[in-house]
Amino acid sequence: VRGLTTAAGIWMVATIGMAVGVGMYLVSVVATGLMLVILVLLEQLEHRIHVGWETRIVRIRIGAVVKDIEAYRHCLSEQNITLTNVFVEYDFETPCTRLNLVVLAKNTTDFVKVFGLLRQLNPTQGISLANQVTI
Template identity: 40%
Template sequence: MIGNFEILGRLLLAALLGSAVGFERERLVWAAGMRTHMLVCVGSCLIVIVSAFGFSDILGTPNVSLDPSRMAAQVVSGIGFLGAGTIMLRGEMVKGLTTAAGLWAVAAIGLAAGTGLYVAAIATTAIVLLILAGMKPLEARYRERAQTRTLTITARRGTITIEVLRGLSGSYASRLLQFVAQPTAEDGIDTIDVSYVHIPEKSFDEIVAALRARDGVTSVS
């Protein structure tokens, strides 16, 4: 059986590590913020301490066996209901998966702190923070390049053809996904819908500027 100061130290460490991960979520104004992550981490820590040491007084009793891993396993599966509460469907976008995974990781950190695996708990916290904060700019940059960008061009008929557009697109001509020209009510004027995929915002803006500067183009939106 560990002493009271050791128990207190493990709980405080779990609270500290949980707050570090929770702060990263808090600054992005997610539903599960600092307090939620701290509670999950401290609760997991206490559960595994109770599982490992709370029943020591009945050890040795006939027909009684103790498996401390059982309560830890229930934490791993039971934390799912909290994670599910952070996941939201907005249109065709699923939000909150990262926060749910963070809660699951924080529960594991609490278990590690509760069993005295301090190095593992601290190292996991550092890795989780690196994933949440450090990888986000790289992920955002990739998504920016991967998203589809669309244009609606109003121009004099024959002014903008697919060959002209490919010429204006330069090295991104292969990223031209769609080109649809339709006549408008105004004689000799066409509306052209254009889509690009995997094109950086800066290059897309340059194409838009080149189109707006071209003779015969009425509008680009």
């Protein structure tokens, strides 16, 4: 089970099953119809709003301990990329910082250009791009 829609769907199916079990057939049919209409319409609306947008993870390995990521946030925002979440790992012995930036970007985004801009912010050792499911 993943996501709020899936959880709500499971609860609705359980509720409809109980309604059928107690003989409320009309309520069950209406609830099923409403649930299907809502799920289909909201999915279409969501696709229209976010058409061409993808969630990605930009992984950056920096050869220093970075205490402020505001420069990264600003750089991404200038490229029309929305930073939705940040995961930071510090290695004080090396010193090294690993940033996992969860971003929402258009599928036409030129990440090579973005990587070049991000590389200029700190002594960068490596940058990679991944799908959200691989975090």
